[in-house]
Amino acid sequence: MALSKDIVGKKLDSYQFTVERGKVKEFCRAIGETNPIYTDPAEAKKAGFQDTPIPPTMQTTFQFWGYPKIWDDMKGMGIDISRLLHMKEEYTYLKPVYPGTTIHAAGEVIDVKTGKMDMVTFKTTYANEKGEPCILAEMAIVIRPEGT
Amino acid sequence: MKRIQFNEFEVGAKLPELKVGPVQHMDLVRYSGASGDFNPIHTDPTFAKSVGLDGTIAHGMYVMAQVGRMCTNWVHPAQIQFYGIKFKGMTKPGEMIVCTGEVKKKKEEDGKKLMTVSVSAANEAGEVKAAGDLVVVCD
Numbered sequence: 001m002a003l004s005k006d007i008v009g010k011k012l013d014s015y016q017f018t019v020e021r022g023k024v025k026e027f028c029r030a031i032g033e034t035n036p037i038y039t040d041p042a043e044a045k046k047a048g049f050q051d052t053p054i055p056p057t058m059q060t061t062f063q064f065w066g067y068p069k070i071w072d073d074m075k076g077m078g079i080d081i082s083r084l085l086h087m088k089e090e091y092t093y094l095k096p097v098y099p100g101t102t103i104h105a106a107g108e109v110i111d112v113k114t115g116k117m118d119m120v121t122f123k124t125t126y127a128n129e130k131g132e133p134c135i136l137a138e139m140a141i142v143i144r145p146e147g148t
Numbered sequence: 149m150k151r152i153q154f155n156e157f158e159v160g161a162k163l164p165e166l167k168v169g170p171v172q173h174m175d176l177v178r179y180s181g182a183s184g185d186f187n188p189i190h191t192d193p194t195f196a197k198s199v200g201l202d203g204t205i206a207h208g209m210y211v212m213a214q215v216g217r218m219c220t221n222w223v224h225p226a227q228i229q230f231y232g233i234k235f236k237g238m239t240k241p242g243e244m245i246v247c248t249g250e251v252k253k254k255k256e257e258d259g260k261k262l263m264t265v266s267v268s269a270a271n272e273a274g275e276v277k278a279a280g281d282l283v284v285v286c287d
Contacts, residue, residue, distance in 0.1 A: 027182045064185045091231050
């Protein structure tokens with residue numbers, strides 16, 4: 001099914017996700033991260049942080065745990081998720097995120113390219129409780145054509 | 149943690165390499181659980197084959213996380229302004245992930261001393277699986 005460019009500008013539901021210390025530890029364990037600044041508040045403070053920061057790609061957990069509906073949303077946009085490949089992920093870091101922060105996420109489709117491989121780009125802003133943007137994320141996916 | 153000074157590294161300077169792997173099926177199961185990305189192409193070989201792959205493949209974000217580890221082994225995390233990756237190839241269980249980085253550009257902009265580092269992940273044969281940029285705000 002061909003993708004329609006009409007989905008550009010489509011907003012995803014906004015959602016909230018509270019960053020938990022245990023979740024950060026679990027994520028560190030899963031990626032093999034052993035740097036103590038991510039799990040030990042004393043080490044983080046020595047490094048000048050208020051508390052333990054999150055690893056640079058941790059916000060992917062906000063997306064998948066905080067908004068599992070993304071899969072249905074993508075299906076609803078005509079994306080064959082069984083043929084989806086991740087093509088690009090970019091993060092701009094504005095403010096540190098600490099355990100206990102409730103992230104408010106807002107995402108939308110910002111680009112669609114159709115062709116041999118259809119491509120969709122999403123932009124998400126992760127803000128803190130005060131509404132201050134902490135991380136901006138841009139994700140592009142491609143859909144492998146049938147027979148590849 | 150040590151902070152990066154603008155004069156500390158010149159263009160061409162290399163970051164300490166990080167070698168991870170070989171990637172095990174269990175690493176991907178664990179990463180699926182932690183990240184919440186339960187797309188079965190990463191964990192279920194039968195499903196992966198049914199959609200035309202040879203078998204399961206690593207999450208791109210698992211590879212990006214490894215490159216991220218290399219980055220924050222080198223730079224104080226508070227100095228990172230941007231980290232972006234383009235995925236170029238699939239990583240399969242059994243492959244190594246070799247993460248490397250090299251200072252590409254230094255410039256002063258809006259009073260900030262910025263250092264752009266090209267980062268990548270390849271297998272042991274040198275096939276690049278992911279590549280991108282890290283932008284560091286230096287002291």
